[in-house]
Amino acid sequence: MKLSCxxxxxxxxxxxxxxxxxxxxxxxRMHLLLCGNCRQFSQQLALLQQAARRAGLGE
Structure with a gap:
């Protein structure tokens, strides 16, 4: 089954x-291999999560 964005x-x-x-x-994983927009969204969310963790640690 194909996954929508x-x-x-x-x-x-x-x-x-x-x-x-x-x-x-x-x-x-299959969707992200084919969809650059979703791949970029995933990377952006991961960066936001890292920034939030750092902010919580006072960095």
Whole structure:
């Protein structure tokens, strides 16, 4: 099943809060291989998460 960008963005966000199931992880990885926009969104969220953690540590 092909994953839409909307579904992919939801999984990207969910993956920050909880472990994804194997099926979710595989679907998302396949989508990210093909979709540069979602890949960029995933990278941006990861950077925001890192910045928030650093800010929480007073860095």
């Amino acid at each position: 909307r579904a992919a963005s939801r999984l990207i966000s969910a993956g920050l809060d909880r472990p994804l199931s194997t099926a979710e992880h595989l679907k998302l």
